[in-house]
Amino acid sequence: NAGVTQTPxxxxxxxGQSMTLQCTQDMNHNYMYWYRQDPGMGxxxxxxxxxxxxxxxxxxxxxxxxxxxxxxxxxxxxxxAAPSQTSxxxxxxxxxxxxxxxxxxxxxxxxx
Amino acid sequence: KQEVTQIPAxxxxxxxxxxxxxxxxTDSAIYNLQWFRQDPGKGLTSLLLIQSSQREQTSGRLNxxxxxxxxxxxxxxxxxxxxxxxTYLCAVSYSGAGSYQLTFGKGTKLSVIP
Numbered sequence: 001n002a003g004v005t006q007t008p009x010x011x012x013x014x015x016g017q018s019m020t021l022q023c024t025q026d027m028n029h030n031y032m033y034w035y036r037q038d039p040g041m042g043x044x045x046x047x048x049x050x051x052x053x054x055x056x057x058x059x060x061x062x063x064x065x066x067x068x069x070x071x072x073x074x075x076x077x078x079x080x081a082a083p084s085q086t087s088x089x090x091x092x093x094x095x096x097x098x099x100x101x102x103x104x105x106x107x108x109x110x111x112x
Numbered sequence: 113k114q115e116v117t118q119i120p121a122x123x124x125x126x127x128x129x130x131x132x133x134x135x136x137x138t139d140s141a142i143y144n145l146q147w148f149r150q151d152p153g154k155g156l157t158s159l160l161l162i163q164s165s166q167r168e169q170t171s172g173r174l175n176x177x178x179x180x181x182x183x184x185x186x187x188x189x190x191x192x193x194x195x196x197x198x199t200y201l202c203a204v205s206y207s208g209a210g211s212y213q214l215t216f217g218k219g220t221k222l223s224v225i226p
Contacts, residue, residue, distance in 0.1 A: 004155075033214075042116065042201075042216035043156075058213055090155060097205070098144050098163060101214070103155040 002026050006091050006104035013081040013111045021076040021107050023091030029102070031094045032074040034058075034066065036087040037106075043090065049074055081111045114139045118202055118217035125192055126225050133187040133220045135202030140180045146214070147176050147187050148201040156201065160187070192224045 007022045025032065030051045035043040045058030049068040063085060065077040074093075078085060091104040115138045125131050135145070144163045148156040160169045160176040162185070168177040175188040189196060199221045203214040 040218065042218050043203075043214070044216075045213045048213070092156075100146065100158040100161045101148075101156070102158070103148075105155040106153075 003102050004091055004093055004104035006089075006107050008107060009105065010108050011110070013078075013109065015081060015083065015111060017081050018077070018079050019081070019109075021078075021089055021091075021109075023074045023076065023104060024072050025074075025091075025093040025102070026072065027093060027095075027102065028071060029093035029095050030071065031096055031099075032068065033092045033094075033101075034064070034074070034076045035090045035092065036060065037090060038087050046076065046089075078109075083111050085109065086111045114204060114206055114215045116202055116204055116215050116217040118200075118220050120220060121218065122221040122223070124223040124225060127192060127194060129192050129224075131189050131192055131222070133189070133200050133202075133222070135185040135187070135217055137183050137185075137204050137215075139206055140183055141206050142180065143205045145176075145178055145185050145202065145204045147174075147185075148203065150199045150201060150219070152198075159200075189222075192222075194224045194226050197222055197224050 004025045033048045034046040037043045044060045047066040049055045089107045092101045094101045117136045146161045147159045150156050162169050162178045173190040178185045199219040201219045202217045
């Protein structure tokens, strides 16, 4: 019962560096999401996917890219890290609209 | 734009007390509403999901209600325990454009004192 697995759990990046946050789910959910959580703020949707090969922007997509080549994996790419991207990133999945979400444990990213 | 508000931001109660957490939303055209629990440094755990056609959902000591017309939901926790200490988040999804997106409140941090 792994659910949604995110790696790494922690990462420190220098300004301008790139990295990929990994997300894998083993529940055969079609819908997957990336959210970021900043202190004192609600979670904000970055990107989402309704199935393999289909992705779309959420509320705060600038500075990020995603791909969805398989049902299981939904990686999030940061190309040129900026201090404003310091946050906790959560990946989630669901069976579909109107169904409950399963969240990963998060990746805490610091850009210095 | 849909906005979700949770009041109070923090709440401290003695063990055994019944309590209510509040959530309000600005757009009544919601698809569903979910309550989540978040422990420090952890991800979110789904507690209850209420479809727009439902008035309430129950799971153990938890009961969530939904009043679309007034734009409100409440999470009732009976006989609180120290293990209930966590941040509780309310999130709504709404019909139409952007319906895949959950809009979250900022949460209520609950402390149950032994």
